[in-house]
Amino acid sequence: MRIVLDAFGGDKAPLEIVKGAVAAVKNLSVDITLTGNKSCLEKIFAENSLSLEKIELVHAEDVITMEDDPVKAVRRKTDSSLVIAMKLLAEGKADAFVGATNTGAVLTAATLIVGRVKGVKRPALSPIIPSAKGPFMLIDCGANVECKSEYLIQFAQMGALYMKKILNIQNPRVGLLNNGTEEHKGTALQIETYSKLKESPVNFVGNVEANSLMYGACDVIVTDGYTGNILLKSIEGTSKMIMNALKDMFYSSFSSKLAALILKNKIKSMAKGFDAKEYGGVPLLGISKPVIKAHGSSDAKAIENAIKQAVNFCNSGMIETMEKEFNKTEE
């Protein structure tokens, strides 16, 4: 199995991407292709005494940055490390993609260059989010700002399949994000989606409110990309604010520093429990090959986690199942 990585995507690229790739070769026995400026990459391997065993370097002259307009950049920067990586994936020269690149650009490149699974109307960005009762998948979190109910039904199916095949959750519970649990709640989109989900083959547990998500209300929460983005960012913002306030509290006096010392390991393990990066990157579901968008701030460990996730995705047979399922429903 070969995973292609955009070595120049992300805040800590290329060094941390390279280190993550080397760790993955060692720990996961996988082959890696790194795209990006070849002489720069060779220098990093040499300077850090890293082994190139099972790692192929493919030169790319250009880079897509976080500031680039996604659609324009993918169309124009055809020599960029992202576009070249996606082409290798499309041509079958790699089995999966991992990159901490600009989210919009990954989405655009995957859709235009690799393409969707036949029968899938819209691909979705589907992060795995930690809660007090284990992780849940949020689908969509921003790929599709305006949605029709038929997209949401497919999100439900794809999300349930991923949680079953990759996270080994039997019969994943699917909820519809809403402003109340009663059947009539929400806008026209939620009301229509509710009635369709009730008739669908997924294990639909009804409307779910944003607060119950944190207490294990479902394994997959379905929503449009606009609302999903608001949900994801408010969870991230609130966690960050409280964790920072906690840090300030610990640093505020001598006695509180002493308390922090006592709690050091416990705080670390608590913070780890709330860190989405522990689950790897964000899968882009609906694309015809596994595509994992790693967090922009990914370090080597996060990249290695994302590669592991890509390997599991490849091994799961999920895409083959999707091809069968969606073409059955299409007929």
Next chain:
Amino acid sequence: MRIVLDAFGGDKAPLEIVKGAVAAVKNLSVDITLTGNKSCLEKIFAENSLSLEKIELVHAEDVITMEDDPVKAVRRKTDSSLVIAMKLLAEGKADAFVGATNTGAVLTAATLIVGRVKGVKRPALSPIIPSAKGPFMLIDCGANVECKSEYLIQFAQMGALYMKKILNIQNPRVGLLNNGTEEHKGTALQIETYSKLKESPVNFVGNVEANSLMYGACDVIVTDGYTGNILLKSIEGTSKMIMNALKDMFYSSFSSKLAALILKNKIKSMAKGFDAKEYGGVPLLGISKPVIKAHGSSDAKAIENAIKQAVNFCNSGMIETMEKEFNKTEE
């Protein structure tokens, strides 16, 4: 000034509502009317040796519960403590309403019995939410699930006015909740609202993402009731999850209990900083009299805070300003 309270609304009613009313009379020199079962209320005053000075009791036979359907309950339970309180407000026998009653029922009763400010298209539920950089107002958080851009413009105006007149923020910064900061982001509703807000008299600071809200991006965040509800509940759910994990951590061993003892006061003040109840209740903006919806779990202190907020609301002259502003724009 006289504030009318639904003495039978909320999880801790009637005892905590009564205690909050007595504290308000003492600390805020305001007159109070309590609606609810009169003999039951008299018994509470007697048993707890509470003074009835400046407090009037108005009998109500019935109660609207959290389980009641809001619209049906307001129409049918005409003898309920909520409906009777709203009637007193509508008739000018009180200057403002405070209640920890069923949110939907407060909204329905206020709209049907008290009515909107002339020119206001939709009233909005507008909680004040703590952030790392002071509080902001979220408008709307659930009164109007489906919105038109013209409603959102009015929400922006009402929110800015409240933050200026009641929270003394000069020139409040108004943001539009969106899935990115660029002008073209969001659904058709956000795109249309963005261009209208740019032309409006409010101090519009552009699109604001949910995570930046926690770091003081704006003083008023404008959105439809569906999205606002998701935002509010995800902030509440995430805070609760982390604070509970923290509590579990502190109770997990002897040494961590010791650390908790050292940090006791600091933890309390941190938790207080994230407690929306510190800012009183949720104002229902757009109703022709001040209406404050206190949190369902309000204790005496929260009720006293909400009464204080109602007094400030009355003194601010905000409703008179709204009457002028909205009728000017209407012409």
